[in-house]
Amino acid sequence: MPSELLLHLNDHIETNSLSGVASSTAGKWLWVAPDEGHFVIRLTRGADGYGEALLVDLADVFPMLPDGEVDIEGIDVVGDMLWFAGSHGAVRKRVKDPSDVETTLERLATVEIQPSRRVIGRLDLTDGPNGPRPLPGGRHALLGPDAPHPLVAELAEDRWLRPFAALPAKDNGLDVEGLTALGQDLLLGLRGPVLRGWATLVTLRPDPDDHHPDQLRLAKAFDGQRYRLHFADLGGLGVRDLCRFGPDLLLLAGPTMVLDGPFRIHRLAHGATSPLPRVLPAGQLPVIATLDTGPVHPEGITVLGDDPPRLLVVDDNAQTEPHGAVRCRVLELPPRP
Numbered sequence: 300m301p302s303e304l305l306l307h308l309n310d311h312i313e314t315n316s317l318s319g320v321a322s323s324t325a326g327k328w329l330w331v332a333p334d335e336g337h338f339v340i341r342l343t344r345g346a347d348g349y350g351e352a353l354l355v356d357l358a359d360v361f362p363m364l365p366d367g368e369v370d371i372e373g374i375d376v377v378g379d380m381l382w383f384a385g386s387h388g389a390v391r392k393r394v395k396d397p398s399d400v401e402t403t404l405e406r407l408a409t410v411e412i413q414p415s416r417r418v419i420g421r422l423d424l425t426d427g428p429n430g431p432r433p434l435p436g437g438r439h440a441l442l443g444p445d446a447p448h449p450l451v452a453e454l455a456e457d458r459w460l461r462p463f464a465a466l467p468a469k470d471n472g473l474d475v476e477g478l479t480a481l482g483q484d485l486l487l488g489l490r491g492p493v494l495r496g497w498a499t500l501v502t503l504r505p506d507p508d509d510h511h512p513d514q515l516r517l518a519k520a521f522d523g524q525r526y527r528l529h530f531a532d533l534g535g536l537g538v539r540d541l542c543r544f545g546p547d548l549l550l551l552a553g554p555t556m557v558l559d560g561p562f563r564i565h566r567l568a569h570g571a572t573s574p575l576p577r578v579l580p581a582g583q584l585p586v587i588a589t590l591d592t593g594p595v596h597p598e599g600i601t602v603l604g605d606d607p608p609r610l611l612v613v614d615d616n617a618q619t620e621p622h623g624a625v626r627c628r629v630l631e632l633p634p635r636p
Contacts, residue, residue, distance in 0.1 A: 373478025
């Protein structure tokens, strides 16, 4: 079995950074999210990887989508639904030239809130002759910053997360980076905040809005609350992605700040089929893989439908081939104990 796969992306998307990935139909199809823009791409399994890219512009699917970069950080496919989540975090300006002192100071003082990042969406898929695609005129729905109860507004009042809601992402502020669908609910993994070494996860249930079918609302599905928090001891790391592995849940863990590592994959037994505990000690989250990084930072994971099953890892700043294909790592998964 090869330890790498090539992803042949659409020629109109020039990127070597992917932030989300989800496989469907036993790995026949792969959905990926570039780190920038407002696109998702569907790829088809081939002899040397995945290709035949279908580009889906979310701005076309969701007319109500706020202008700007969505910064998709988590995607998942369950049945005929594709879910995605933006990062939701505020953004501090990146320092480009530290020798320019005044500009550096100004950029470090500038924090922006981009409404286009504060969205969670659902695309209903339909099977076509060339594979699944968004259902034309379909039941697509969005939970955006103008929803009656947007996610950031809810978490900003939370007793644990209130101090971090206004902080920029990558400064240990609110930063959604992983998503997986568990029954009726979505589980979000947060890169930040990490509280005294404990990573944060959020369970929520986006339901169709009775008055606006193309919009979602947060249902009061958790003892009268619109979400439920969980805290996981990942050794001081935050959650960078989530995916199902049979009945188990895999968590990609990495630093909250812009660092080269460490990155590890943890497994929670029965985490995809049993109610998620509020507190997850380290003993319940064994490490099943440690990833080499350097300039390449793991951003997304999904289980391929191989026998034995393997894990595809997509990276930020990934290695590319001459024709623009992105090179991704594939890991063999240890058998369940």
